[in-house]
């Protein structure tokens with residue numbers, strides 16, 4: 001299996017705060033990999049650094065065999081590396097359809113954008129029903145679906161989701177995870193950041209637990225689900 005993403009010994013500081021202290025993770029072709037960890041462990045920093053928003057102090061990031069350590073965010077979108085940010089950040093005054101069109105900002109061919117919007121409506125029929133509704137009037141779960149749909153317009157080869165389950169009711173969390181599974185089955189590799197380990201490990205094939213900026217535990221989803229440290233800290237009884 002070739003790797004879509006390789007992060008090697010990544011160090012990131014915010015002033016004196018060492019957010020990542022030598023992080024090493026990989027995402028293989030076709031995989032869904034989960035990054036677990038408590039508040040402040042460095043999960044969002046990892047995604048922001050891969051996306052080119054935050055600059056690392058040292059380390060190397062390789063995607064599809066090319067060094068992207070110092071690539072710019074828009075360049076990464078063109079390479080197929082797209083993130084769904086924490087907190088969704090959809091445009092509340094714009095309609096569902098307009099929000100999806102914005103996801104195509106890096107796509108020059110208007111026909112392609114329309115095709116991809118149609119694919120997103122096929123994947124997420126609930127968005128199709130609400131295509132003329134303002135983003136801000138959607139439920140939290142629907143807004144999360146819209147944020148995911150908007151990212152899909154860029155046709156990602158690697159999709160990174162930052163805590164998509166945050167603030168959602170359990171039923172909605174399950175639906176969002178089903179969507180993540182479908183996206184992966186359609187051929188997109190996924191890096192899934194989650195505090196909700198139980199849900200994430202149902203979708204992911206492999207995972208890493210982050211603790212204070214480094215990987216403390218790694219393994220298959222099954223190994224992690226049975227690891228006493230993971231059970232105690234993240235899964236409960």
Ligand code: ATP
Nearest residue numbers: 014017018019037038039040041042043044045046
């Ligand atoms: P959460 O789930 O709360 O988002 P996280 O695992 O994603 O947590 P990060 O947001 O990556 O963690 O934060 C890692 C560390 O870096 C924390 O100690 C945090 O306080 C610090 N940090 C994050 N962003 C900044 C910033 N812009 N300026 C200073 N410190 C920051």
